Amino acid sequence: MKARWLLALPLATTLVHAQARPAGPDSLTRRAMALAYLRIELAVRDRPLAADRMAETNQTFDRATLAFFGGRYQQVIGTLDSLGTVIEADPAVGPRHRDEALRALDRPSGERRVLSSPDGEVPYRLYRPQSIGNRPAPVVVALHGAGADETAFLEAYGAGRIRRLADSLGFIVVSPFTNAMMRTSTNLPRLLDDVAAHGPIDRARVYLLGHSLGGGTAWRLAQDQASLVAAVVCLAGAGAVSATAGATLPRTLVVGASVDPVVPPARLKIAVDQAHAIGWPVDYRELPNQGHTLMVGAFLDQAVAWLLTPKP
Known part of the structure; x- marks a missing residue:
């Protein structure tokens, strides 16, 4: 590999x-x-x-x-x-x-799949825990940062901890090549349809988790495909607000890292403030003593728990 x-x-x-x-x-x-x-x-x-x-x-x-x-x-x-x-x-x-x-x-986790899209191929990794069986399960679409690829969440961030979380909490991990997902937001429904063709998914519980470039991509997808997404976590990444005031957007958590030299917290706070201006329910947290990349493994458990726990 x-x-x-x-x-x-x-x-x-x-x-x-x-x-x-x-x-x-x-x-x-x-x-x-x-x-x-x-x-x-x-x-x-x-x-x-x-x-x-x-x-x-x-x-x-x-x-x-x-x-x-x-x-x-x-x-x-x-x-x-x-x-x-x-x-x-x-x-x-x-x-x-x-x-x-x-x-x-040498022995990467998850099934390697390629979505054939009119806008180009979308390579992705699919990890469906055996414990799920044939029942519809929540889906976490995990979007890696620039310089990485679709294996990053399953093997690299937090030493692949998301697999163990999926096993224990019973969710499906779908990790596409972020650059391919950035071509068009319609690749998200195409991706979900492809995953569903190989096993049932709970379409009411589709979550986005992105780091850096992937965080910016998740931020965009949350606006462009809001009806498909239940919740979003953006780690060290966000983006522009293109949605209009009054739009129904998924609850979102943006997480910054205090010593991140690449995406400083101040930049993320600007995006959060812009989201609040249109009524988008976005929360912000900042991790002390964390930097740009290792913060993913440090916060992964909390990120997944936040996604899977419905807001009261």
């Missing part, structure tokens, strides 16, 4: 209507970066950090993110490997994390 997912942040607006996967490092370099990234996610999972260490860790990680988009790939690998060693502390832990990361890369 090519390790295309790894670091995520919004690209320039020239990518908004991109029809192909962005070019980047060769497959071996991507794999090395993916392994280094997963090692960080596993290290943070197994050894939670104190608040001051968490802020420092996020700031170092986000510098690597910016280096990635600057094409400095060896710097990314070196920075993340060094950071992993610091977090793990015990030299015996590193090899275990590397083995677990290799298994994730």
Whole structure:
């Protein structure tokens, strides 16, 4: 498997209507970066950090993110490997994390599917827990950030924690290639129809979860396809308000990260204020000591709980 997912942040607006996967490092370099990234996610999972260490860790990680988009790939690998060693502390832990990361890369979770759309193909991963059986189940459409791909939520963010949440809470994960979903909002109903053709879904409980570029995409879909969406969580991403006052829009939660250099909280608050101006029910939270990417794993449990719990 090519390790295309790894670091995520919004690209320039020239990518908004991109029809192909962005070019980047060769497959071996991507794999090395993916392994280094997963090692960080596993290290943070197994050894939670104190608040001051968490802020420092996020700031170092986000510098690597910016280096990635600057094409400095060896710097990314070196920075993340060094950071992993610091977090793990015990030299015996590193090899275990590397083995677990290799298994994730070589045996990706979820069924790989491709939606054939008039506007181009939409690759996506479908994860339907066995415990659901044949009953209609809630659907979480998980949209990754720029620089990643459709495997990111199932393998990378939070070391793939969304799979375990799906198993325990009984929901379906549908994770499409975000760039393809950005071409047209009509890809959302097409995607849901394709998923439903392979197993029943609860169309009254379709949720959007997006990070960074995916957060902006979820924000747009919430407005363009409001009748299909029950609730939305946007992590380190939002966008413009195109809906009109009085429109019926899904309840939405926007989450910022206090030390995020890519999408600062102040930018998200502007979008939230604009949403409030038209009566859109948008809540805002800010995570202390978190940065742009690691905040996904840190907040994933709460994000899913917020989506699945109906508002009183």
